[in-house]
Amino acid sequence: MFKWIKDKLSKNEDKIQEEIAQEEIAQEEVVQEEVIQEEIAQEEVIQEEIAQEEVIQEEIPQKEIAQEEVAQKEAVQEEIAQEEIAQKEVVQEEIAQEEVIQEEVAQEEIAQEEVIQEEVIQEEIAQEEIVQEEPEKVSIFQKLKQGLSKTRHEMGVKINTVLGAYVKIDDEMLEDIEDILVSADIGMQTTMKLIDNLRTTIINEKVNDPAMVKPLLKKEVKKLMNEDLDTKICDEKPTVILVVGVNGVGKTTTIGKLSNKLKAKGKKVLIAAGDTFRAAAIDQLKTWGDRAEVDVIAHTEGADPAAVIFDGISAAKSRNCDVLICDTAGRLHNKANLMQELEKINRIIDRGYPEANRETLLVLDATTGQNAMNQAKTFKEVSDLSGIVLTKLDGTAKGGVVIALQSELQIPIKLVGVGEGIDDLQEFNMDSFIDAIFD
Numbered sequence: 001m002f003k004w005i006k007d008k009l010s011k012n013e014d015k016i017q018e019e020i021a022q023e024e025i026a027q028e029e030v031v032q033e034e035v036i037q038e039e040i041a042q043e044e045v046i047q048e049e050i051a052q053e054e055v056i057q058e059e060i061p062q063k064e065i066a067q068e069e070v071a072q073k074e075a076v077q078e079e080i081a082q083e084e085i086a087q088k089e090v091v092q093e094e095i096a097q098e099e100v101i102q103e104e105v106a107q108e109e110i111a112q113e114e115v116i117q118e119e120v121i122q123e124e125i126a127q128e129e130i131v132q133e134e135p136e137k138v139s140i141f142q143k144l145k146q147g148l149s150k151t152r153h154e155m156g157v158k159i160n161t162v163l164g165a166y167v168k169i170d171d172e173m174l175e176d177i178e179d180i181l182v183s184a185d186i187g188m189q190t191t192m193k194l195i196d197n198l199r200t201t202i203i204n205e206k207v208n209d210p211a212m213v214k215p216l217l218k219k220e221v222k223k224l225m226n227e228d229l230d231t232k233i234c235d236e237k238p239t240v241i242l243v244v245g246v247n248g249v250g251k252t253t254t255i256g257k258l259s260n261k262l263k264a265k266g267k268k269v270l271i272a273a274g275d276t277f278r279a280a281a282i283d284q285l286k287t288w289g290d291r292a293e294v295d296v297i298a299h300t301e302g303a304d305p306a307a308v309i310f311d312g313i314s315a316a317k318s319r320n321c322d323v324l325i326c327d328t329a330g331r332l333h334n335k336a337n338l339m340q341e342l343e344k345i346n347r348i349i350d351r352g353y354p355e356a357n358r359e360t361l362l363v364l365d366a367t368t369g370q371n372a373m374n375q376a377k378t379f380k381e382v383s384d385l386s387g388i389v390l391t392k393l394d395g396t397a398k399g400g401v402v403i404a405l406q407s408e409l410q411i412p413i414k415l416v417g418v419g420e421g422i423d424d425l426q427e428f429n430m431d432s433f434i435d436a437i438f439d
């Protein structure tokens with residue numbers, strides 16, 4: 001019995017041992033499983049971290065590059081913006097400066113205008129005062145000086161300013177004078193000659209003082225204009241004066257003034273209305289004839305000018321006139337036309353009045369400056385000019401053209417128009433003219 005119990009117990013013991021062993025194995029397996037799971041989990045975490053790390057590291061340079069690019073883009077845009085602002089500022093600055101300069105120029109012009117007006121007033125007062133002492137001679141010069149006040153301002157006054165700015169004579173000073181002469185319509189060719197001659201005189205005479213330049217310049221102008229040219233209008237009996245020039249220059253007005261002048265000298269004058277282009281021209285000449293108390297020989301509008309001149313010659317002979325003055329049309333459109341017309345008229349005078357002295361006066365408008373010079377060249381080619389009448393010298397700044405005309409063409413200026421009135425025509429006097437524009 002005891003053995004059975006012992007066996008039973010032993011068997012139970014074995015069974016328990018068996019169960020414990022199995023229990024332990026199971027537990028062991030569970031633990032190992034957990035360890036493995038743990039390790040896998042840890043491995044995954046590490047892998048995940050590595051992957052994230054790599055992603056981060058990958059992302060960082062891209063981010064940096066992107067940030068770099070954005071920064072560069074911003075910098076460039078900033079530069080462009082600043083550049084634009086700077087350019088805008090420069091443009092605005094330039095506009096502002098331009099406006100200031102324009103304002104200064106306008107002020108300068110106003111100031112000059114005022115100076116001229118003041119000079120004119122002073123001259124009028126002076127003229128008024130002097131007229132009482134020496135009526136005729138002085139008033140003529142004052143009138144010329146008054147008329148030329150703008151030219152004087154353009155030349156004499158500006159030259160004074162330049163001379164005052166230098167302590168010794170040098171090339172720069174001569175260039176400044178050259179600029180003034182060109183802008184006063186003396187013309188490039190004449191100005192160059194004048195400056196060259198002036199420079200030679202300055203060197204030869206060893207002149208240093210700028211104050212000496214103006215008298216020397218005046219002397220050179222006189223030399224270039226040729227003092228020997230005959231500036232007197234012929235009025236010896238019998239004389240025919242043919243007046244030519246383009247339209248509007250003042251031919252008819254000059255004829256009226258000249259008739260009056262000659263009549264005042266005791267000459268018997270007759271006018272021929274050779275401008276048959278329009279009726280108004282004939283009427284205008286008749287009006288001037290009435291003013292000067294001189295007869296006018298006229299045909300109707302559209303008549304042959306040569307026929308009018310022919311009748312004028314016959315009348316001048318039969319009435320025993322001293323001077324016959326012939327008006328002509330200014331509307332001859334081309335050189336061939338002009339030449340034909342003038343040749344025809346000249347033939348009539350040569351044949352019909354061979355004993356007469358001849359004057360062919362070219363009338364030029366001083367306000368047209370260098371254009372007057374071109375007209376003179378054309379007329380010189382088609383006609384034998386004996387003199388020039390320069391009208392409208394009053395109030396123009398282009399009086400310097402007188403110097404160019406006489407020195408380049410060697411045709412004497414004989415008369416100058418200084419206004420629209422009947423007395424506003426003067427015999428040209430070179431000395432008075434040079435004084436009037438330089439002093």
Ligand SMILES: Nc1nc2c(ncn2[C@@H]2O[C@H](COP(=O)(O)OP(=O)(O)OP(=O)(O)O)[C@@H](O)[C@H]2O)c(=O)[nH]1
Nearest residue numbers: 247248249250251252253330391392417418419420
């Ligand atoms: N200020 C001024 N005006 C002048 C002078 N001479 C003429 N005039 C004016 O110039 C304008 C034209 O003058 P005209 O005598 O008709 O000229 P023109 O050459 O005969 O003209 P056409 O017959 O049309 O060819 C007129 O208004 C004149 O009063 C002058 O010396 N000074």
Ligand SMILES: [Mg+2]
Nearest residue numbers: 251252275281
């Ligand atoms: Mg006319």
